[in-house]
Amino acid sequence: xxxxxxxxxxxxxxxxxxxxxxxxxxxxxxxxxxxxxxxxxxxxxxxxxxxxxxxxxxxxxxxxxxxxxxxxxxxxxxxxxxxxxxxxxxxxxxxxxxxxxxxxxxxxxxxxxxxxxxxxxxxxxxxxxxxxxxxxxxxxxxxxxxxxxxxxxxxxxxxxxxxxxxxxxxxxxxxxxxxxxxxxxxxxxxx
Amino acid sequence: xxxxxxxxxxxxxxxxxxxxxxxxxxxxxxxxxxxxxxxxxxxxxxxxxxxxxxxxxxxxxxxxxxxxxxxxxxxxxxxxxxxxxxxxxxxxxxxxxxxxxxxxxxxxxxxxxxxxxxxxxxxxxxxxxxxxxxxxxxxxxxxxxxxxxxxxxxxxxxxxxxxxxxxxxxxxxxxxxxxxxxxxxxxxxxxxxxxxxxxxxxxxxxxxxxxxxxxxxxxxxxxxxxxxxxxxxxxxxxxxxxxxxxxxxxxxxxxxxxxxxxxxxxxxxxxxxxxxxxxxxxxxxxxxxxxxxxxxxxxxxxxxxxxxxxxxxxxxxxxxxxxxxxxxxxxxxxxxxxxxxxxxxxxxxxxxxxxxxxxxxxxxxxxxxxxxxxxxxxxxxxxxxxxxxxxxxxxxxxxxxxxxxxxxxxxxxxxxxxxxxxxxxxxxxxxxxxxxxxxxxxxxxxxxxxxxxxxxxxxxxxxxxxxxxxxxxxxxxxxxxxxxxxxxxxxxxxxxxxxxxxxxxxxxxxxxxxxxxxxxxxxxxxxxxxxxxxxxxxxxxxxxxxxxxxxxxxxxxxxxxxxxxxxxxxxxxxxx
Numbered sequence: 001x002x003x004x005x006x007x008x009x010x011x012x013x014x015x016x017x018x019x020x021x022x023x024x025x026x027x028x029x030x031x032x033x034x035x036x037x038x039x040x041x042x043x044x045x046x047x048x049x050x051x052x053x054x055x056x057x058x059x060x061x062x063x064x065x066x067x068x069x070x071x072x073x074x075x076x077x078x079x080x081x082x083x084x085x086x087x088x089x090x091x092x093x094x095x096x097x098x099x100x101x102x103x104x105x106x107x108x109x110x111x112x113x114x115x116x117x118x119x120x121x122x123x124x125x126x127x128x129x130x131x132x133x134x135x136x137x138x139x140x141x142x143x144x145x146x147x148x149x150x151x152x153x154x155x156x157x158x159x160x161x162x163x164x165x166x167x168x169x170x171x172x173x174x175x176x177x178x179x180x181x182x183x184x185x186x187x188x189x190x191x
Numbered sequence: 192x193x194x195x196x197x198x199x200x201x202x203x204x205x206x207x208x209x210x211x212x213x214x215x216x217x218x219x220x221x222x223x224x225x226x227x228x229x230x231x232x233x234x235x236x237x238x239x240x241x242x243x244x245x246x247x248x249x250x251x252x253x254x255x256x257x258x259x260x261x262x263x264x265x266x267x268x269x270x271x272x273x274x275x276x277x278x279x280x281x282x283x284x285x286x287x288x289x290x291x292x293x294x295x296x297x298x299x300x301x302x303x304x305x306x307x308x309x310x311x312x313x314x315x316x317x318x319x320x321x322x323x324x325x326x327x328x329x330x331x332x333x334x335x336x337x338x339x340x341x342x343x344x345x346x347x348x349x350x351x352x353x354x355x356x357x358x359x360x361x362x363x364x365x366x367x368x369x370x371x372x373x374x375x376x377x378x379x380x381x382x383x384x385x386x387x388x389x390x391x392x393x394x395x396x397x398x399x400x401x402x403x404x405x406x407x408x409x410x411x412x413x414x415x416x417x418x419x420x421x422x423x424x425x426x427x428x429x430x431x432x433x434x435x436x437x438x439x440x441x442x443x444x445x446x447x448x449x450x451x452x453x454x455x456x457x458x459x460x461x462x463x464x465x466x467x468x469x470x471x472x473x474x475x476x477x478x479x480x481x482x483x484x485x486x487x488x489x490x491x492x493x494x495x496x497x498x499x500x501x502x503x504x505x506x507x508x509x510x511x512x513x514x515x516x517x518x519x520x521x522x523x524x525x526x527x528x529x530x531x532x533x534x535x536x537x538x539x540x541x542x543x544x545x546x547x548x549x550x551x552x553x554x555x556x557x558x559x560x561x562x563x564x565x566x567x568x569x570x571x572x573x574x575x576x577x578x579x580x581x582x583x584x585x586x587x588x589x590x591x592x593x594x595x596x597x598x599x600x601x602x603x604x605x606x607x608x609x610x611x612x613x614x615x616x617x618x619x620x621x622x623x624x625x626x627x628x629x630x631x632x633x634x635x636x637x638x639x640x641x642x643x644x645x646x647x648x649x650x651x652x653x654x655x656x657x658x659x660x661x662x663x664x665x666x667x668x669x670x671x672x673x674x675x676x677x678x679x680x681x682x683x684x685x686x687x688x689x690x691x692x693x694x695x696x697x698x699x700x701x702x703x704x705x706x707x708x709x710x711x712x713x714x715x716x717x718x719x720x721x722x723x724x725x726x727x728x729x730x731x732x733x734x735x736x737x738x739x740x741x742x743x744x745x746x747x748x749x750x751x752x753x754x755x756x757x758x759x760x761x762x763x764x765x766x767x
Contacts, residue, residue, distance in 0.1 A: 011528065012530065013533075024195045024357055025195065028193075028194075028195050028359065033358075033359060034195055034357075034358070034359060035323075035356055035357065035358045036195065036356065036357040036358075037352060037355065037356040037357070038355055038356075039221075039299045039300070039351065039355060040220055040221065040223075040224075040300070040355055040635065045530035045531060045532065045533060045558065045561065046528075046530055046531045046532075046533060046732055047528055047529055047530030047531070048527075048528040059358075060431045060432075060434040060435040060502075061431045061432050061434075061435035061436075061501070061502050062323075062352050062353075062356035062358070062428065062431060063352065063432075063501055063502075065501045065502050065503040065513075065514065066503055066513075066514060066515060066516045067503075067513075067514030067515040067516040068503075068514050068516075069516075078525065078526070078528070079528070081519060081523070081525055082525050082528075084516060084517050084518070084519055085515075085516035085517065085518065086516050087516050087517050088514065088516070089517075101735055102526050102527065102528035102529075103528075103529060103531055103564070103565070103730070103732065104526040104527060105526050105735075106727070106732065106734065106735050106736075107565065107566055107727065107730075108727075108736070109526075109565075110524065110526040111524075111526075112526070113523050113524060113525065113526075116523070119519055119520060119523050120519070122520065123517040123518060123519060123520075124517065125517050142746055
């Protein structure tokens, strides 16, 4: 099969590392060649962060280029908009509706763009938007947004069973947070 | 079974399997995780050392004593270690010695974009360049064989995309390598002129043998292609971009050993194609060498010298179609989201104090470099590790006033101490502020000589900063709590007004450390808030203006109380 591309975008500290770890683990167990690429260091300090997950028969590049993402999984609407240029023509956005003001907005130098979700949809992009923060809190922690998003994303992977997802969760999440994360995943999946 | 492994983790696995016994490094993105991963293997002694020069000399000592050794660093770290590098090339090694340097094209977390391949050429040492995690593991193992066979330390060059990407790896078993007993050899290891003169021809002769090795080594290989109108020479992560963009269309000569280069192989490959294209990030290292060999080729004229390449850039420059994404309406302006100091960062209070005092701030390398970001804007210079302390001395000697150096605890240990010695010795009226957050922050919380813990988190020696500064001759050594704005402002004024040099230690642990207990988030009494935005001047990401009133994001706030001290109207309330 041709290589499939998933981008995980958000703000440093939101939990994209666990999300990419889980996806990488899941897809490896499905027998695919997998590459996951992220950047550590300064950008993690509250900056815009992006992780690339690629899988298929044979994957070369560790990064996804413009117009190549089959999925953009976004923790924050502004970040989905920032990386829109990377979405493929029939790509799907799965995003949390959370808004986090970046420093230029906090200081009043710029405004957070209005009706951003509608602006993204106007480009023809397919958008699945969900209040993941609310669902994560419902599951027991605002930190579980990553699993809510993965639960939502799992919808679109018709060839990967629910059991395989559950197995990957139990193998990647610390035991004491397992119930919380399972609940968050289910809330996202069934929303 | 194959496992998904980060390049740095695979590198560490390779070192482990090769029987490496001693690893000494200074953390630096994107190299840090190699040594963090080695620390998980009990068969390997590992440590964080104060700086890269110390690391390399430690690794050399271990090699001399007869054990395979390692030191790892980021590209700019190799500048610090360049002194031993150029001469360990002359002495050669006893047991294998491997040096990792990790470049950061695109400057994801660095102050420059230098191309470290030049060091291999300049120091006359072999350099390998893996292009994914499996190669990282394999090349680090191969590096020890080359090191012992050719009596030379071997450099393995990583880059951000190899170091921080995960790909599938088949791990092997550790090979226990017998100790090579140390034998005294003054002519080989004591590099005074009379001996070094005799070692230089050995180095030149070694380069010839290494060049022959490069011709036949499987590290340099050709992937055949159906279309011989173009042939590509590439290495490292660029190889992956080339294959992604072109598949098996054009033949590709992949250089796993980037120095010395296989000259006959390059010439023969060039003969098989009509057009030779060199795909490499940053400098035209391969291209220049090809041109010295008299080969007609293109490279930098297509791809330039800046930043990272990608599959689309390569396709586009070779006239192939590229994918395009979706575009937002031009009227939608997307604000940038630069990295910033975390909520509750102990550096914030200190930088706010410097901002208010109108100081010229000579900065250094670490999280606190973010003190330059608006609205704090409290940094005037950042150059390299330790430069703040040396430069404040020069600034003061040249008549500069109201100036301070700011440097973190780990950076101070790395190369701030020598600058401080210069202030103590040559007596400038300088004020040095050590931002002691009890950890190496930016690279993700590594221990250092001031924290009292070693790389495994076990108790270790602990250097006392106050005693150290006093021992150097500083009479004025003050300690402040950066969460206390008044104390910071008063002490700063006193030390700037003092008639001698001084050290201020701004001490509070990093707010992200697990053992640091946070206070409940603050709240705003909107009846008292007049919307003056005085609190906004501290640049805290937990603070914003909502409906003309200050607002605290309770998921981010750690209750440090710095904003509360800014409010004349008592609008902030401590959390319950």
